[in-house]
Amino acid sequence: MSQANASQSLKRHMGLKAxxxxxxxxxHIVLVIIxxxxxxxxxxxLLQSFRVESTYPVGYVKPEKWGLDNYRxxxxxxxxxxxxxxxxxxxxxxxxxxxxxxxxxxxxxxxRFKMRKPLMQFMLILGxxxxxxxxxxxxxxxxxLGMTQANSVPGLILVYVASSGMGYYVSKGFFDTIxxxxxxxxxxxxxxxFQVLKKIILPLSKPIVIYTVLTAFMxxxxxxxxxxxxxxxxxxxxxxxxGLYNWLNRDQIANNYTMFCAGGVLVxxxxxxxxxxxxxxxxEGVTGGAVKG
Amino acid sequence: xxxLTDLEYLKLSKGQRLVHRICSFFASIPTGLKNLVLSIxxxxxxxxxxxxxxxxxxxxxxxxxxxxxRVSYLIMGFGNLCRGQILRGLLFLLFEIVFIAYMALSGxxxxxxxxxxxxxxxxxxxxxxxxxxxxxxxxxxxKILLYGVLTIFFIIAFIYTWRVNIRQNKLAMQILRSGKxxxxxxxxxxxxxxxxxxxxxxxxxxxxxxIFTVLPIVFMVLVAFTNYDGNHDGYINxxxxxxxxxNFNTMLSWSGGGVNYSATFGEVLTWTLIWAFFAxxxxxxxxxxxxxxxxxxxxxxKKLWRTVxxxxxxxxxxxxxLYVSKMFAKNGIINGALMDLGWITQALPFWEDxxxxxxxxIVINIWIGIPYLMLISxxxxxxxxxxxxxxxxxxxxxxxxxxxxxxxxxMLFVTGPYLLTSFTxxxxxFNVIYLLTGGAPTNAAASGAAGAVGxxxxxxxxLFKITTGADAQYYLASVVGIMVFVVVAVISLVVYRLLxxxxxxxxxx
Numbered sequence: 105m106s107q108a109n110a111s112q113s114l115k116r117h118m119g120l121k122a123x124x125x126x127x128x129x130x131x132h133i134v135l136v137i138i139x140x141x142x143x144x145x146x147x148x149x150l151l152q153s154f155r156v157e158s159t160y161p162v163g164y165v166k167p168e169k170w171g172l173d174n175y176r177x178x179x180x181x182x183x184x185x186x187x188x189x190x191x192x193x194x195x196x197x198x199x200x201x202x203x204x205x206x207x208x209x210x211x212x213x214x215x216r217f218k219m220r221k222p223l224m225q226f227m228l229i230l231g232x233x234x235x236x237x238x239x240x241x242x243x244x245x246x247x248x249l250g251m252t253q254a255n256s257v258p259g260l261i262l263v264y265v266a267s268s269g270m271g272y273y274v275s276k277g278f279f280d281t282i283x284x285x286x287x288x289x290x291x292x293x294x295x296x297x298f299q300v301l302k303k304i305i306l307p308l309s310k311p312i313v314i315y316t317v318l319t320a321f322m323x324x325x326x327x328x329x330x331x332x333x334x335x336x337x338x339x340x341x342x343x344x345x346x347g348l349y350n351w352l353n354r355d356q357i358a359n360n361y362t363m364f365c366a367g368g369v370l371v372x373x374x375x376x377x378x379x380x381x382x383x384x385x386x387x388e389g390v391t392g393g394a395v396k397g
Numbered sequence: 398x399x400x401l402t403d404l405e406y407l408k409l410s411k412g413q414r415l416v417h418r419i420c421s422f423f424a425s426i427p428t429g430l431k432n433l434v435l436s437i438x439x440x441x442x443x444x445x446x447x448x449x450x451x452x453x454x455x456x457x458x459x460x461x462x463x464x465x466x467r468v469s470y471l472i473m474g475f476g477n478l479c480r481g482q483i484l485r486g487l488l489f490l491l492f493e494i495v496f497i498a499y500m501a502l503s504g505x506x507x508x509x510x511x512x513x514x515x516x517x518x519x520x521x522x523x524x525x526x527x528x529x530x531x532x533x534x535x536x537x538x539x540k541i542l543l544y545g546v547l548t549i550f551f552i553i554a555f556i557y558t559w560r561v562n563i564r565q566n567k568l569a570m571q572i573l574r575s576g577k578x579x580x581x582x583x584x585x586x587x588x589x590x591x592x593x594x595x596x597x598x599x600x601x602x603x604x605x606x607x608i609f610t611v612l613p614i615v616f617m618v619l620v621a622f623t624n625y626d627g628n629h630d631g632y633i634n635x636x637x638x639x640x641x642x643x644n645f646n647t648m649l650s651w652s653g654g655g656v657n658y659s660a661t662f663g664e665v666l667t668w669t670l671i672w673a674f675f676a677x678x679x680x681x682x683x684x685x686x687x688x689x690x691x692x693x694x695x696x697x698x699k700k701l702w703r704t705v706x707x708x709x710x711x712x713x714x715x716x717x718x719l720y721v722s723k724m725f726a727k728n729g730i731i732n733g734a735l736m737d738l739g740w741i742t743q744a745l746p747f748w749e750d751x752x753x754x755x756x757x758x759i760v761i762n763i764w765i766g767i768p769y770l771m772l773i774s775x776x777x778x779x780x781x782x783x784x785x786x787x788x789x790x791x792x793x794x795x796x797x798x799x800x801x802x803x804x805x806x807x808m809l810f811v812t813g814p815y816l817l818t819s820f821t822x823x824x825x826x827f828n829v830i831y832l833l834t835g836g837a838p839t840n841a842a843a844s845g846a847a848g849a850v851g852x853x854x855x856x857x858x859x860l861f862k863i864t865t866g867a868d869a870q871y872y873l874a875s876v877v878g879i880m881v882f883v884v885v886a887v888i889s890l891v892v893y894r895l896l897x898x899x900x901x902x903x904x905x906x
Contacts, residue, residue: 128695139705149720163733207598215595232885234857237878238613240864266609269602297594326713345715368716379711391776
């Protein structure tokens, strides 16, 4: 009796194991398929950038003739200029925007002053207006200041940085999780608010500082709308996104398609490597930000 | 609407509960509206009382004040200077001098031109010396509107500062009367890194927001009431002027001067809402699914799968989106591969057919969006207490029941606010649409109205199209922008009220 029971349970155990193995295998197969789908575009763009037999879009992936011509040709265009423009913008924006966002979020998280709630509601309402509307006027104002077209780099940095205080949500969520008793203890010991920030909060905030720097740095690489508006067709004032976008226009795509791929690879590599290195902090920021709404 | 007790509610079946909740939501609308009107009325009443109090306080301070206080009504900071608060006094005085100088030199001009937005436009005159027509430029409507708004901001700031100046006099008198000492300039500076540290920290971010967001938005909202466009640019071609509510009439009436704006608007808005709905929820559920798949016990090299997916976040969107858009083109790789395989003989119209194009952008958006959702839900899924699953398994629940009864409710509760922001974010998702299709294929029926409106155009890309090019219709863009604001605000308000997770922000501390 007990033997039969045992063998039955063993059988069930085996069955469970087998079904588990099947479900695990299916999971792995699905994951492999997903990975392939996600990687295909990047593999394609890499392969196309080495294609030298033609410069227009084609229906096959593997080049018939391999070479570095596309990369070499990039240096005969305005591409290096765009690259430098974007890099300068990204570095400046990363530095300035981080300071502004952290000031804003730290204040809204830690201080309780009369205008705090109204201020946050006001910014929430402001955020509901499409940001693109402000572009028309910003363009004309920056034009009067001489910061458009060929000089668009300082103008764009100003535009990116100035309103960045509105994106305080994620880092405020982070500061909210640091216990307030730390502040209070330090204040008891006679530290000023500034010292609390410098000596206690900042050392604890490495993840969120890195997250803010990273997102601020990536912004200018992908910005298309403002950059295009401010550069206004002047090639030397463009960033990579606008410049490369123009290569895919109907009248240019036949000559520049493979060069676009090469340019895309050159842009993607450093940004991707940086991102992958700091991935951990990005994930923390994204997850925390979403949970706290 | 009959209100049910908890017990009665629990007795209802699932369908009845849903009906009940929906009915009670609609039944609460009249009361909600009544409360809104009442609270607005109360707000106005409060404001009136507040203003009355302010004036009473001003009068009392003047009546009971000493000489320095009374002089401060005219010369700001005089009281501070007399009482030894040199730094504050000088700042007040400086602000007043700057204000008066600005108003006298240019502020008054901008303000006086604001009602007309410029009187004399560009004039073409015959010039005898050069023997040709020469255009002389006069007023600049754009600058008048811009600096007019700026001047109004400045005046408001001045009135506020003046009021602060008087309140400080009152306070100083009270402090001196009670025999205490006033704060010196040194104390003021020290408090800026201590008690008043928030003012120091906020000064720079708020100035930026004020100049680069608030001012432009006020300006653009005002533009909706003018005829500012490429032809009326306010300086070189023609002045622009106030037109009242005309633009809203054109946009919302069913027959606006030959072209039907409201039909176009309705069509674009409908697609925007459909797009936002699908873009949000396909990503949400598929992202959750992928996260669960990777989290599954027994799946190996979890880190690798995540890294592969995260690649789409790391690579700048304009590269991946532009490239993918070319992959789906008529002569692109996808069509090429399918033809090589012999599955199709003709290229599939991914971007040429309206329905195909709409489905394709939603599908590609899944490719873009799943990684974010995967990251977010991975974190949340790990927070679900594992014993819930254990005990439900012992009670005989299968995987599907576990998902619908444990995982999904938990996820929905935690990510409710995120879903809302992601919905409104998708409504304004410029990059995905513009870089993939540019709004194409063109919607011939709607295009007559403004710009080349396409079947995949969202309100935001339509707005962008209206504002570019020589025949830009800025006033129309402004109207569309205001509409976007209204739609987003209404959706946010309604959904936020219905969310279960309206939590207190202090809960986390």
